Amino acid sequence: MEKPNYQNYRIDAENICVDYNGKVALYDANLRLKPGQICGLVGMNGAGKTTFFNALTGFVNISKGKIRINGEPLRAAQKDQTIAYVPQSEGIDSQFPVNVWDVVMMGRYGSMNILRCPRESDVQAVKDAIRRVDLTDFLSTPIGNLSGGQRKRTFLARAIAQRASILLLDEPFTGVDIRTEKLISELFIQFKNEGKTILLSTHDMIHVREFCDLVLLINKTVVAYGETSEVFTPENITSTFGGISPDVLFGPES
Amino acid sequence: MEPFLLSSINTFVTEPLTHDFMRKALFMSSLVAAVCGLLSSYLTLKGWALMGDAVSHSVMPGVVVAYALGLPFSLGAFIFGVGSVALIGFVKQKSRVKEDTVIGLVFTGFFALGIVLVSKIKSNIDLHSILFGSPLGISLSDVKQTVLISLLVVVLLSVFRKDLMLYCFDPRHAKTVGINVLFLHYLLLTCLSLAAVVGLQTVGIILVVAMLITPGATAYLLTDQFDNMTMISVFSAIISSVIGIYCSFWFDLETGGSIVLAQTFIFLFAFLFAPRYGIFKFKKIFSNYK
Ligand SMILES: Nc1ncnc2c1ncn2[C@@H]1O[C@H](COP(=O)(O)OP(=O)(O)OP(=O)(O)O)[C@@H](O)[C@H]1O
Ligand SMILES: [Mg+2]
Numbered sequence: 220m221e222k223p224n225y226q227n228y229r230i231d232a233e234n235i236c237v238d239y240n241g242k243v244a245l246y247d248a249n250l251r252l253k254p255g256q257i258c259g260l261v262g263m264n265g266a267g268k269t270t271f272f273n274a275l276t277g278f279v280n281i282s283k284g285k286i287r288i289n290g291e292p293l294r295a296a297q298k299d300q301t302i303a304y305v306p307q308s309e310g311i312d313s314q315f316p317v318n319v320w321d322v323v324m325m326g327r328y329g330s331m332n333i334l335r336c337p338r339e340s341d342v343q344a345v346k347d348a349i350r351r352v353d354l355t356d357f358l359s360t361p362i363g364n365l366s367g368g369q370r371k372r373t374f375l376a377r378a379i380a381q382r383a384s385i386l387l388l389d390e391p392f393t394g395v396d397i398r399t400e401k402l403i404s405e406l407f408i409q410f411k412n413e414g415k416t417i418l419l420s421t422h423d424m425i426h427v428r429e430f431c432d433l434v435l436l437i438n439k440t441v442v443a444y445g446e447t448s449e450v451f452t453p454e455n456i457t458s459t460f461g462g463i464s465p466d467v468l469f470g471p472e473s
Numbered sequence: 474m475e476p477f478l479l480s481s482i483n484t485f486v487t488e489p490l491t492h493d494f495m496r497k498a499l500f501m502s503s504l505v506a507a508v509c510g511l512l513s514s515y516l517t518l519k520g521w522a523l524m525g526d527a528v529s530h531s532v533m534p535g536v537v538v539a540y541a542l543g544l545p546f547s548l549g550a551f552i553f554g555v556g557s558v559a560l561i562g563f564v565k566q567k568s569r570v571k572e573d574t575v576i577g578l579v580f581t582g583f584f585a586l587g588i589v590l591v592s593k594i595k596s597n598i599d600l601h602s603i604l605f606g607s608p609l610g611i612s613l614s615d616v617k618q619t620v621l622i623s624l625l626v627v628v629l630l631s632v633f634r635k636d637l638m639l640y641c642f643d644p645r646h647a648k649t650v651g652i653n654v655l656f657l658h659y660l661l662l663t664c665l666s667l668a669a670v671v672g673l674q675t676v677g678i679i680l681v682v683a684m685l686i687t688p689g690a691t692a693y694l695l696t697d698q699f700d701n702m703t704m705i706s707v708f709s710a711i712i713s714s715v716i717g718i719y720c721s722f723w724f725d726l727e728t729g730g731s732i733v734l735a736q737t738f739i740f741l742f743a744f745l746f747a748p749r750y751g752i753f754k755f756k757k758i759f760s761n762y763k
Contacts, residue, residue, distance in 0.1 A: 238568070275648040297651035304649045315518060315642050316699045325639055329650030335635040361697035381650065 227290055229385055229416040230275065231255050237270050245271040246440050248284075252416045252433070254384070257407060259431035259447070260420040263460050266301035266438045268420040269307060272387050273420070276304050288385065297386075299330045303378035306388035307420075308371070314363045319373050322362060323348055326380035348380035353402060368395040376401065386410060388419040393428060404430060427451060489722045498608040500734060502714035503620060506684060508623045510666045510710030511630055513630060513689030514703045515661060519641040524558070525685040527580035528662075529669040531557030533587025533678055536603055541594045546617050547670045554666030557583055584678075587630050595734045598746075606677035606729035608718065619671045633660060638699055675714070676729035684710065687736040694747040707741050 230252040230435055237245040245267040250256055256265055260268050260320040266391075271387055274288065277293045288296035296302055303326070326342040326348070337345075349355055352372040371391060407430055410417055421427065427434055427447060434451050436442040436459040443455040489495040516525050532550035539549025557579055565575045591600050602610065611619070630637065639647045640657040648654045665685070672681035692706035717732030745752050 273645070276645060277597075278645045294651075297649060300650055302649050303644060306643065306645065308602065310645070311643060316637075316693065316697045316702050317642065317751065321699070325643070325646060326650075328647075334632065341492060341746065377646070433495070464477050 228287070229256075229289060230418070231285075231287040231290075232275065233285045233287075235274055235281045235286060237267070237274050237279055238282055239279075245274065245440065246283075247438075248437065248441050249444070250418075250435060250441075252289045254414045254416055255411055256432050257417040257419070257430055258433040258435055259427040259472065260418055260435050260437065261422075261427060261456075261459065262420075262426075262437040262442075266459075268437065269310070270391055271437065272304065272389050272418075272420070275387055276302060297329075297464070300381055300383055302385045302387060303372075303381045303383035305374045305378050305386070305388040305391060308367060308394060311370075311374075313370060314364075316361065316363075318344065318361050319354055319365070319376075320358050321348065322373050323376045323380050324410055326377035329381070334456060344380045344382065345376075348376040351379055351406065352376045368399040371395055372399060372402070375406070379406075384415050386415055386417045386419075388417065390420050390422065392423055394422055424451075424456070484717070485723065494609050495718070495722060497611060497616070498728070499715060499718055501611055502608045502718055502727055502728075503711045504623050505619065505675045505689075506710035506714040506732070507707050508626050509657070509668050509672045509681075509684035510688040510707040511627065511703055512664055513685050513687070513690060513710070514699070514706045515637055515641055515689075516665070516685055517629075517689035517693055518638075519661070520728060521661075521665070522682070522686045523576050524662075526682040527576045527667070528554045528557060528560065528665050529673065529678060529681040529685065530580040530665070531583035532669055532673065533584050533607045534680075536673070537587050537590040537594060537598060538671050540598050541590075545614075545618055547585060547622060547667075550670040550673070551666050553583060554669055555663065558662050558666070587641045603673070604677050604679050605727060606673060606675050606680070608675040608728050608732075611674060611687070615674060619674060619754060622667050626664050626671075629660060629664055633657065634703075637661060643734040676732055680729050680733045683736060687733070687740050688713070691736070691740045691743045693753075694743040697749075710736065713739055 226328050228251045230250060232248060232250040235245065236243065236250050248260070248271060260271060261363065262268050270279070277297060288301055304367060316442070323345045324337060324341065327337065327344060328335050331337065331341060351359065352375050354372055354376060357365065357369060362373060365373065371394070373399050375388075380389075392400055397405065407417060407419075411430075428451065431447050433445065434447045434453055435444045436450065438459050438461070442459045443450045490499075491546050513706075517521060523709055532554045535549035535551070535553030536546045537544040543635075561575050561579050564579065565572050566571065567702070568575075591598055591603075599607070609663055636647070636652055636657055637660070639652065640654060640661070644654050647657070668685060672684045688706040688710040690703070691709050692702040695705050696702050713735035716735040719726040720726055720735070721731045733736060743751060
């Protein structure tokens with residue numbers, strides 16, 4: 220495997236602040252990720268996880284701080300299709316009249332011409348992506364008729380079809396069964412080996428231990444950040460979740 | 474009996490077509506309905522029904538001022554349509570008042586201004602035709618304007634069809650892949666203002682919002698494919714126009730009202746009998762008896 224370049228960070232967010240109409244949702248947050256790293260974003264409801272993703276995708280403007288992607292400003296990264304975003308289930312209208320194929324094809328829009336006419340390569344990328352998430356039998360199923368887990372996989376396929384080097388996933392494991400969970404975590408390991416950078420938010424502490432190299436604990440700002448083995452301690456988790464002990468969250472520590 | 478029935482149906486259909494004003498009215502209403510129907514798919518999916526209502530009412534003072542100054546009325550209407558949207562955005566951002574309140578507040582203010590202006594200017598403005606439309610009395614210059622604006626909207630919506638769909642569905646993804654979301658937002662608003670401008674000629678300011686949401690809502694009940702939705706929406710809008718105009722001719726009804734009522738009936742039909750989303754879910758009953 221290629222040796223990662225330690226000079227350049229894939230994601231470099233420095234002291235970023237986000238507010239919604241004056242109400243601060245995130246402040247002084249820092250994050251640095253290299254190629255091939257998986258980072259878990261952990262925090263309670265309303266801690267600002269989705270907000271952090273919004274800032275990294277450019278969906279909301281940061282009021283302070285700086286975001287560099289591969290050393291370049293966010294706009295350049297957007298144009299280069301560097302970042303793919305997989306939304307939280309609540310963030311999408313599941314009754315929208317589109318099918319699995321349409322949604323995955325949206326991953327290619329950024330690299331198509333203005334009329335968004337799919338080329339042979341786009342069709343191929345979409346087919347491959349759908350196969351990787353095991354949804355080939357559902358190509359023309361409207362997303363409203365999919366189960367929650369199948370819908371998650373559809374949006375994951377969209378991110379794969381985009382061929383981005385950074386994947387941002389908002390709660391990819393919420394509401395999926397064991398089989399889908401396994402499929403998704405295997406995909407993450409493959410992505411890691413392909414050198415992609417992954418940031419995922421989760422409420423499941425087991426996943427963090429399983430495959431996150433790094434962990435970012437947030438509660439409106441960074442509570443702790445670093446290697447999972449060092450940072451993911453009961454004390455840090457307790458302070459992230461406002462005093463609730465980790466026993467309650469994921470069983471007694473061994 | 475049968476030949477009589479056939480010939481009366483024949484008369485019912487062809488008699489209106491012998492009149493010049495009826496041919497013009499049919500053509501214009503169908504065109505306008507098609508444009509509004511096309512847009513209505515986006516508006517219903519984006520949840521902009523209230524916005525459509527606001528913009529269509531807000532164009533009122535623009536129409537009046539343009540008539541008074543002898544300018545093309547579409548120009549005045551467009552300026553006030555876009556202006557109302559800008560004002561709504563501004564007030565919402567600068568105050569703690571909720572969005573739907575701001576929308577209601579701004580458009581009723583504009584509408585009232587329009588009514589006051591009409592009573593003050595006292596020119597040959599026909600308040601009735603502004604409020605309720607006058608597809609039977611459209612002048613030649615209005616025809617030209619309407620055709621031009623309609624073409625413009627259709628071209629814009631066609632070129633940015635997929636981008637606008639993505640914008641309605643998942644603006645965050647659109648932003649992430651480098652699509653200019655702000656541009657699409659204003660594009661949709663511009664098309665909305667333009668459609669309101671052409672729509673108010675046939676059904677009038679008060680009912681134009683129906684043209685902008687009912688066909689889309691009907692189509693939404695009938696399909697799970699976006700492209701089909703736009704086609705069904707346009708088709709149902711055109712059919713409603715034709716039905717409305719024929720009914721108004723034969724039964725001496727208010728034209729704008731008839732067109733909108735036809736749309737409402739088609740929606741009602743879909744609401745009751747749509748295969749998957751209708752109350753009676755016909756497909757299911759049907760397959761049970763197979
Ligand atoms: N569009 C918005 N407008 C105003 N406030 C918002 C908006 N989005 C989020 N917020 C606020 O910002 C804070 C952080 O929200 P965010 O969605 O980032 O939380 P989260 O960590 O993703 O929570 P969850 O686990 O429930 O998804 C919350 O207090 C929320 O109310
Ligand atoms: Mg969230």
